[in-house]
Amino acid sequence: MKFRSKIIDVGCLNHFTRVVNTVSKLTKSCVLRLTRDHVYFVLSGKVSTGGVSMWCELLQVNFFDEYQMEGVSADANEIFLEVTPENLSRALKTAQNAKSVKMKLTKKNCPCLTLAAELPSLSSVSRVVTHDIPVDVIPKRLWQDFREPQMPDFDVSIYLPPLKTMKSVVDRMKNLSNYLVMEANLKGEMNLKIETDLVSVTTHFKDLGNPPWGDDGSQTVSQSREDNLMAEVRVDIRKLQQFLTGQQVNPSKAMCNIVHKRILHLIFLHEDVSLQYFIPAVV
The missing domain is CATH 3.70.10.10 (Proliferating Cell Nuclear Antigen)
Known part of the structure; x- marks a missing residue:
């Protein structure tokens, strides 16, 4: 299971930051779903018990200059991570003037989404600020709880x-x-x-x-x-x-x-x- 990506374009970085900021205002915790073509932020609340639910879908090619991922297996080429969007939002705020931002799935004391921002420098040596954002890897048996909600039969x-x-x-x-x-x-x-x-x-x-x-x-x-x-x-x-x-x-x-x-x-x-x-x- 691997994931690494890179954003160079400042417009794409700002747009991605706005999306993450929006998600962070709506929920303290959500699921980050990674596929080959899309990135999703999912909140699967039980509407029947009064909970809200959210489905945010991004086309990755419109945000990332580089994007590579390998899922848990060939027939399940996806990754599901439980993440605190506020932590990701804070990390992105430090990268607003970055020349590039890399994100990858790493293993530290626990699984982490590591964000490395290359910041402008007056010297020839670039400055890199790194954030390790703890995540929980969601096992495949629970994936069905985080699928796209069906359009309700609205009036x-x-x-x-x-x-x-x-x-x-x-x-x-x-x-x-x-x-x-x-x-x-x-x-x-x-x-x-x-x-x-x-x-x-x-x-x-x-x-x-x-x-x-x-x-x-x-x-x-x-x-x-x-x-x-x-x-x-x-x-x-x-x-x-x-x-x-x-x-x-x-x-x-x-x-x-x-x-x-x-x-x-x-x-x-x-x-x-x-x-x-x-x-x-x-x-």
């Missing part, structure tokens, strides 16, 4: 309003309640609502548009659903705020799927990154 899919606007609204609502209701329909309308014994507040958005999921043969919304019929989900407002606060991916598309009174499925799409986040409903 409504809708594009999100500008994220800064949405975050501002959620930040204000958090001061009034611990829970938020998000509702949307197939006419591109979305409402954010809180209701308590003392106050009821609703923010309306319209003309957001609905993603054309059926155009490429993928999942479609039930055709029997009336366009103006709202699907809603009540969620922990802190989990939604955490997601909106943490994201640094700057998505080209941001959307959400609502499974009525069950799941809020948020999706951010960038040219070479996709981030999915599942927040379960609360009663």
Whole structure:
């Protein structure tokens, strides 16, 4: 089992750092899945018991100038590592002006993801800062727990309003309640609502548009659903705020799927990154 990679391009390094920073804001621990073509950050929370789950997918060729990996075996050419993303984020922060950054899987006192940043130097001798980030190697028998989550059978899919606007609204609502209701329909309308014994507040958005999921043969919304019929989900407002606060991916598309009174499925799409986040409903 081997892994080594190298980033030289500063734009790629900054982009990778933003992705890791986003993941570190969403979870204290996650699984780093390495394949020949992709790098994944996975959080496999049990939605049925109130946990959030996350699936972040990167196309490695768009980030790494060099990338080599050998999985546990020829028929299982993958590596699964449990990692603390905050540790990786801190290491990358010291490498922002680096001429290159190398990452490889090493064996010290324990398995480590070793990051070596070659920093600019006034002398002819380069300075290399090395970080050893402890990881746990996940055995193959547990891999099935960290596979890509299936797209839920949603009732409504809708594009999100500008994220800064949405975050501002959620930040204000958090001061009034611990829970938020998000509702949307197939006419591109979305409402954010809180209701308590003392106050009821609703923010309306319209003309957001609905993603054309059926155009490429993928999942479609039930055709029997009336366009103006709202699907809603009540969620922990802190989990939604955490997601909106943490994201640094700057998505080209941001959307959400609502499974009525069950799941809020948020999706951010960038040219070479996709981030999915599942927040379960609360009663």
